[in-house]
Amino acid sequence: xxxxxxxxxxxxxxxxxxxxxxxxxxxxxxxxxxxxxxxxxxxxxxxxxxxxxxxxxxxxxxxxxxxxxxxxxxxxxxxxxxxxxxxxxxxxxxxxxxxxxxxxxxxxxxxxxxxxxxxxxxxxxxxxxxxxxxxxxxxxxxxxxxxxxxxxxxxxxxxxxxxxxxxxxxxxxxxxxxxxxxxxxxxxxxxxxxxxxxxxxxxxxxxxxxxxxxxxxxxxxxxxxxxxxxxxxxxxxxxxxxxxxxxxxxxxxxxxxxxxxxxxxxxxxxxxxxxxxxxxxxxxxxxxxxxxxxxxxxxxxxxxxxxxxxxxxxxxxxxxxxxxxxxxxxxxxxxxxxxxxxxxxxxxxxxxxxxxxxxxxxxxxxxxxxxxxxxxxxxxxxxxxxxxxxxxxxxxxxxxxxxxxxxxxxxxxxxxxxxxxxxxxxxxxxxxxxxxxxxxxxxxxxxxxxxxxxxxxxxxxxxxxxxxxxxxxxxx
Amino acid sequence: xxxxxxxxxxxxxxxxxxxxxxxxxxxxxxxxxxxxxxxxxxxxxxxxxxxxxxxxxxxxxxxxxxxxxxxxxxxxxxxxxxxxxxxxxxxxxxxxxxxxxxxxxxx
Numbered sequence: 001x002x003x004x005x006x007x008x009x010x011x012x013x014x015x016x017x018x019x020x021x022x023x024x025x026x027x028x029x030x031x032x033x034x035x036x037x038x039x040x041x042x043x044x045x046x047x048x049x050x051x052x053x054x055x056x057x058x059x060x061x062x063x064x065x066x067x068x069x070x071x072x073x074x075x076x077x078x079x080x081x082x083x084x085x086x087x088x089x090x091x092x093x094x095x096x097x098x099x100x101x102x103x104x105x106x107x108x109x110x111x112x113x114x115x116x117x118x119x120x121x122x123x124x125x126x127x128x129x130x131x132x133x134x135x136x137x138x139x140x141x142x143x144x145x146x147x148x149x150x151x152x153x154x155x156x157x158x159x160x161x162x163x164x165x166x167x168x169x170x171x172x173x174x175x176x177x178x179x180x181x182x183x184x185x186x187x188x189x190x191x192x193x194x195x196x197x198x199x200x201x202x203x204x205x206x207x208x209x210x211x212x213x214x215x216x217x218x219x220x221x222x223x224x225x226x227x228x229x230x231x232x233x234x235x236x237x238x239x240x241x242x243x244x245x246x247x248x249x250x251x252x253x254x255x256x257x258x259x260x261x262x263x264x265x266x267x268x269x270x271x272x273x274x275x276x277x278x279x280x281x282x283x284x285x286x287x288x289x290x291x292x293x294x295x296x297x298x299x300x301x302x303x304x305x306x307x308x309x310x311x312x313x314x315x316x317x318x319x320x321x322x323x324x325x326x327x328x329x330x331x332x333x334x335x336x337x338x339x340x341x342x343x344x345x346x347x348x349x350x351x352x353x354x355x356x357x358x359x360x361x362x363x364x365x366x367x368x369x370x371x372x373x374x375x376x377x378x379x380x381x382x383x384x385x386x387x388x389x390x391x392x393x394x395x396x397x398x399x400x401x402x403x404x405x406x407x408x409x410x411x412x413x414x415x416x417x418x419x420x421x422x423x424x425x426x427x428x429x430x431x432x433x434x435x436x437x438x439x440x441x442x443x444x445x446x447x448x449x450x451x452x453x454x455x456x457x458x459x460x461x462x463x464x465x466x467x468x469x470x471x472x473x474x475x476x
Numbered sequence: 477x478x479x480x481x482x483x484x485x486x487x488x489x490x491x492x493x494x495x496x497x498x499x500x501x502x503x504x505x506x507x508x509x510x511x512x513x514x515x516x517x518x519x520x521x522x523x524x525x526x527x528x529x530x531x532x533x534x535x536x537x538x539x540x541x542x543x544x545x546x547x548x549x550x551x552x553x554x555x556x557x558x559x560x561x562x563x564x565x566x567x568x569x570x571x572x573x574x575x576x577x578x579x580x581x582x583x
Contacts, residue, residue: 198531334560365491381527437531
């Protein structure tokens, strides 16, 4: 079976077909489940398949159709969930051995909202351990493979979710994006991946990595499908005090074009390190918008070159505190035979965490430790202000910013896994949005040597409507 | 910044991690390289710049407090259901301190 589907449906078409009886939600769910069964042994995108739940949810949609009720926004749509989002009673591993047997007693708000909108949850997707990685090679359950070339990485950390959509095993998938973990795998797998504004979607039920950076967002085959999912999940949740009370627009105005739109092109994103094939695809995408009436503005984000250093200080510091909770007491793995509490903590964590997670906990502990706090952590927080100010100034001159999502197309399995710093540098174009808290979306924009290239659209805080309109214009 | 094996081991202890000897050497080399990269932040003069610990939500949104009322919670049975070792709705852990050697002999 070809792992890239020849034909794709959209949420709107699938819902319409279910509503008018051309197909049933059960048939759609069964098709997704049989595709997972056929492809997952090769791609390793799913860690758990929730077939019984999926079929029950699909049957509920079909019952609605029979009862003549109006369909909800996601009725009958097969959705995959990254394995760092909790669903009551469904194993949630975060790609880690330390949570191998964890069964959450509650469900993430984002997942709950999808289910209330009729979504059919088909399973939990593989990811880098605790969402730490850019290639999915850090999963304790083996790497995910890119359906465009199975010897290549799908990107990370939400690689399983990107692959689930790219290979047609699900129509939508949820990921989390702390430094690019939705947008970069979307780019490498040729699908749409959206990181909303910080606070747009509740993080309740997302296992925390970097709490000031993490956002949940959708993967989809089109900008329109991504906007439907965003609409369903967005909005305040009293269980996450950082979720925004800002009004949620319907994100449905995708077709009104880009005439007169001012597009910022930051020179810093097109400098050394960008592969030639990626540059060509992104420039042709920008040209497409110009032909449709958008104007381009050269802008500068002068502190961009400090973003990777700043990000890996902030993110590892937050990770070292967040992951302190995995101590073998309340949940997760506990080492056998320790006589004293501290020994039990040390051995459980050392046996339960993989090398990249340990490395980041160590870096975070170091930059927060007495004597180094000012030189690293405090310094990084101040540089973060400079990076956010760069965007504030830029968005006076332009409405959206267009950049490549990733410096290159999908790299080979093993190519960067021995060199952590090189791996960190592959996030160079995505991490600034997390530091500043602004939204970003990656859209497929052609291929280079047979591999997909992603174009990134960035917008000001809560600027998803204009961001999606520009993204849609790249797509058509 | 280059860091020694000793600093790596001290940091590991602070983070409640045990590192085998070969890991400590590897981590010292990798962390030195990563920290050297991070040292480029020192080029920037940030004296008058305020630190930003969070995306500035306050500028965009008026925060409101929820009503201070008691709501149902998980309850101890569910909250402890994932514990590697539990005891009647409690978490069970190994001893926090060891007994003195003489007491041990007497018991």
